[in-house]
Every structure is written in structure tokens, then in C-alpha cells.
Amino acid sequence: MTLNYHDVMTADLSPLADVAEAWKKMGDRFGELKIDYEKHVQTVLGNGNWQGLAFSTQQQYASATAFEFGAAKAEALAIASLLTDAHSELTRLQKAVKDLVRDAEEKDYKVDGNGKATYIGYENLSEQEKYALHHDPDYPKLMSDARDKAQGWTDDIAKAVRAVDEADQSVKRALARATRDGSMNGIGMGGFNAHAEGDLAKAGKAEPKTRTKTDGWVSDGExxxxxxxxxxxxxxxxxxxxxxxxxxxxxxxxxxxxxxxxxxxxxxxxxxxxxxxxxxxxxxxxxxxxxxxxxxxxxxxxxxxxxxxxxxxxxxxxxxxxxxxxxxxxxxxxxxxxxxxxxxxxxxxxxxxxxxxxxxxxxxxxxxxxxxxxxxxxxxxxxxxxxxxxxxxxxxxxxxxxxxxxxxxxxxxDPGKVADTASDAANAVGDAAGWVANGVTSLL
Structure with missing residues (x-):
């Protein structure tokens, strides 16, 4: 969902900090569970008193479980870091939007619920001042300048809102990637992500869509x-x-x-x-x-x-x-x-x-x-x-x-290609006929 001006102005971002702290505590707890499991289950059963196929199978699954505890810690701490970065970045960008609105209002521009700015400075004038303004020879130019500036404020606010939405989309991508396990370690694909990236700037990048040109070749890809x-x-x-x-x-x-x-x-x-x-x-x-x-x-x-x-x-x-x-x-x-x-x-x-x-x-x-x-x-x-x-x-x-x-x-x-080919062929025939006619004419 794309964020709009109303979403940005009314969003309460404070819970992100609380949630980030909760995820950090969860990650620390998973680390403690890993240590406890290795000490009180994996090590105790591997003391040499139990041998055979059942023991080998149990140790295999025990190693996978211990790995997943560690992977869960890594994933939870990465998410905590991403949420902390998200709170900081989104708060900064939201403030930039609100600062623009405040600046516009201080300069006698009103911003409506859709982020559109309108000049309202003349509303504060007295009747005598309004009469004088309307009869000023420069009145049309003054109103045109006011409309241009209002559009400028509107465009700047829209650009700042898009920046918030782009940051929000990057957070979404980063969180999705942090919870995606593609390795065969532990229980295999679908477990916790031991390699989760906690840096929002790295994890939130959009999938690249490349377009390059080398030696006449133009490439596109995604x-x-x-x-x-x-x-x-x-x-x-x-x-x-x-x-x-x-x-x-x-x-x-x-x-x-x-x-x-x-x-x-x-x-x-x-x-x-x-x-x-x-x-x-x-x-x-x-x-x-x-x-x-x-x-x-x-x-x-x-x-x-x-x-x-x-x-x-x-x-x-x-x-x-x-x-x-x-x-x-x-x-x-x-x-x-x-x-x-x-x-x-x-x-x-x-x-x-x-x-x-x-x-x-x-x-x-x-x-x-x-x-x-x-x-x-x-x-x-x-x-x-x-x-x-x-x-x-x-x-x-x-x-x-x-x-x-x-x-x-x-x-x-392919009807489109057939039509193009026929058109090209007709043009070629026409060109050939023209060359023949010109040749005949030159001989006369």
C-alpha cells in the first residue's frame, strides 16, 4: 500500500522503538536457550554412555535444534536493528514533511488534507487593504506568483511524502528478507535465518533493474x-x-x-x-x-x-x-x-x-x-x-x-509481425520500382 499525505501526517511511529526493544530481548533469550540446550541436552546425551543408530539420529536432530536456536537469535537481533533504523529514518522523514507544512503556513499558505497548498494571505487583510490590492496594477502578477509558489509548496510536500513511502517500502523488503531462510543448515530451508541482515540501508535495497549500453549493445534485466x-x-x-x-x-x-x-x-x-x-x-x-x-x-x-x-x-x-x-x-x-x-x-x-x-x-x-x-x-x-x-x-x-x-x-x-513484414516488403517493392523508373528515365 502506498502511503499518502494523511498517512504520513497522522502516523504514530513511537511503537517502533518499543517493538525493537522487545525483539532485542527475544534475541538475547534465544541465545540463552541455545546455551542451555547445548549444556543440558546435547552435551549430556553425548557423554559416551549412549551409542548406536538411535543416538546418531538424536545427535543429528539435536545439532539442528541448537543451530536453529542460534539462528533465531541472529534473526531476532537483526529485526530489532532494522526496526530501530526504521524508527529513526521514518521519524526523520516524517518530521521533514511536517516542517514543510509549518513553513508554508507561516508564509500564509494553507495545506489541506491531501497536501495541497493554497495562498490565504489576503484573508487577513482589511476590507480597505483588499480593495487597494484588487485595484493595484500588479494584482494579476501578484496572484500568479502566489499560485506558482503554492504549487511549489505542493510539489515539495508531495516529494517529501514519497520519500517516506519509499523508506517504508524499504523497511518492508528488509523485514521480509530477514525472516526468509534459504539455507540448508539446521532443519533446512524454512527455519530461522542465521544470516539475517540488520542494516536497513543494505537489506532494504530494491531488486536491481539494470540497463547498460556497451559497444552498441543495450541490455535490460530484472x-x-x-x-x-x-x-x-x-x-x-x-x-x-x-x-x-x-x-x-x-x-x-x-x-x-x-x-x-x-x-x-x-x-x-x-x-x-x-x-x-x-x-x-x-x-x-x-x-x-x-x-x-x-x-x-x-x-x-x-x-x-x-x-x-x-x-x-x-x-x-x-x-x-x-x-x-x-x-x-x-x-x-x-x-x-x-x-x-x-x-x-x-x-x-x-x-x-x-x-x-x-x-x-x-x-x-x-x-x-x-x-x-x-x-x-x-x-x-x-x-x-x-x-x-x-x-x-x-x-x-x-x-x-x-x-x-x-x-x-x-x-x-503473430498478426502484428506479419503486418510489419508485409509493410516492409511493400516499401521494398516500391523502392525497387522507383529505382527502375529512375533508371529508365535516365536512359531516355
């Missing part, structure tokens, strides 16, 4: 990561949109995405990768003026994908690679103005797939091959338009009693 996370949602029915209902639930260990591009004149290289681990399931259905659709799916395990594309003018090549380990099941069907799709699949084990193709002037042809290690079956057919307006025809079938796979092909048509 990345995002999240998890662990657990959640669910249920919506519908909605008679207005035609949705019968949607339901989703997930228990994510983690997910990450990254994408980027390189451009140099007519040549462009695109790449994107994504990875997920956890459990998720969803179901949805609807009937709208664009058609009807229904789908359901579930995954328990991990999946990853990578895709890339290279274009040089109207010619392009593309490739995709996907892999999955775990169990999944999907069913889908739909029909509407953007095409039809139907199919289903069920699989348990591990599989990988490769897709490659060529695109010429907006018309592409490609093929897909999958290898499966585990029982499963799949039959899918897609004929429709995606979110980017590209039409796609892609059937795929596969079966595996133990070892097997699937084969498929796809034909894509």
Missing part, C-alpha cells in the same frame, strides 16, 4: 525471489464478470524469476528463467461474453524452465527447456473468441522437455520432445491467442508406463 510462503484464496461466483469461482492454495519453499534482453540495431536477444519448489493447487471456471473455460491443477515438487529467443529483422529462432521432479495433475478445457483448448495430464517422477523453432516474418514452426522417468499420460491441444496477441496451434501427446515421453509440434502466427 530478477525477483520469494519464499517460503503459505497462503490460499477463494473468490466467486461473480455474476458481473461471469466467473463461477476460483480457488488456490500453496505452500512455497521458494520461487525465483529472472529475465533480460540485449539489443543492437535489428538484432535482439531475449532470455527468461524461472524456478519453483513447493506444493500448489488451483481450480477455476467461468462463463463470460468471451467464452467459457474451466481448469484445475496441482503440483508437489519442483519445476524449472528457461527460454530464449534471437531475432534479426523478420527472422527469429527460439528455444525452451523445462524440467520437473515430483507429482502433478492438470485438466483444462475452454472455448471462446480467442480460440479453444482442451487436455489433461497426470505424472509422477521426473521429466524434461526441449522445444525449438524458427520464426519468419511472424509465422513460426517448432517442435517439442519430452523424456519421462515415471508413470504418466498426457494429451493436450491448444488453438488460440495468448496474452501478447499471438495465435498458436499446439497439439501434444505422451504416455509412460515407466520410461517414456511425449511429442508435439506448434505453429504460431
Amino acid at each position: 530478477a525477483e525471489a520469494s519464499g517460503p510462503d503459505v497462503g490460499k484464496s477463494v473468490t466467486g461466483p461473480d455474476t458481473g464478470s461471469g466467473k463461477l469461482g476460483e480457488a488456490e492454495a500453496h505452500a512455497d519453499l521458494g520461487r525465483a524469476t529472472a529475465k533480460g534482453s540485449l539489443t543492437n540495431g535489428p538484432m535482439k536477444l531475449d532470455g527468461e528463467t524461472e524456478a519453483y519448489a513447493g506444493i500448489k493447487g488451483s481450480a477455476a471456471g467461468g462463463i463470460t461474453n468471451e467464452g467459457l473455460q474451466g481448469e484445475a491443477g496441482a503440483l508437489a515438487g519442483g519445476e524449472a524452465s528457461a527460454k530464449g529467443r534471437a531475432d534479426l529483422g523478420p527472422i527469429g529462432v527460439y528455444g525452451r527447456a523445462e524440467t520437473m521432479a515430483g507429482a502433478e495433475a492438470n485438466a483444462n478445457a475452454g472455448a471462446g473468441i480467442d480460440g479453444v483448448h482442451a487436455g489433461g495430464e497426470a505424472f509422477a517422477g521426473a521429466k524434461g522437455s526441449l522445444t525449438g523453432g524458427v520464426d519468419l516474418g511472424g509465422i513460426g514452426v517448432g517442435g517439442t520432445a519430452e523424456g519421462w522417468a515415471g508413470p504418466g499420460a498426457e494429451a493436450n491441444m491448444i488453438f488460440g491467442k495468448d496474452a501478447e496477441g499471438v495465435w498458436r496451434f499446439a497439439p501434444k501427446v505422451g504416455v509412460s508406463p515407466g520410461l517414456g515421453g511425449a511429442l508435439g509440434f506448434e505453429v504460431t502466427v
